Amino acid sequence: PQTKSDFKLCMFGFTIGDSGGAAVLSRTKPGDEQGIKARWFSSDGSQWRLALAGDLAGANANDKFFRSKGKEMEDLSITVMPIGFQEITQELGWKMADIDLVIPHQIPLSILENTYHKAVGIPIEKLHWTFPKYGNLATASMPVAMCDALNTQKVRPGDKVLLAGGAAGFSAGYIGLVV
DSSP: OOSHHHHHHHHHHHHBOOOOOOOOOOOOOTTOSSEEEEEEEEEEEEEGGGEEOGGGTSSSTTOOOOEEOHHHHHHHHHHHHHHHHHHHHHHHTOOGGGOOEEEEOSOOHHHIIIIIIIISOOOGGGBOOOHHHHOBOGGGHHHHHHHHHHHTTSSOTTOEEEEEEEETEEEEEEEEEEO
């Protein structure tokens, strides 16, 4: 990046690390307490230009930086994520007091606070965010955060957990599960 404006568009790219994560799932039977209980997904491709990589992101073919318009993505997140939270908790029959932990996809601190804490209303102590410990792990952030929550006993068998994610496009999703 050569200008302050370029840096602002690329700054999320400078924090993205490389990582891997996986979850081993097994089939549950109707009535089992543990497992995935509900999911909610939404996608609006009209905002695809908010985060780009490679040739689409730059002014020339040699520009390989990841670029994103963070403020616009945050604004969409503040609009969409509360709707999804309301719909999935209604489907699950969960109130905020029932939820033990929310694990968001790796996001900047401002989105964590402005979207999940302020707009959705999730108490900070129920948000498990691993960026300070591991950096931005991109797509591996949720499996790593779940593993971290299990290892530190922030989550125990029988706990109710929401996985939450949003990305440019704008795509958003929640998965409600009982550990």
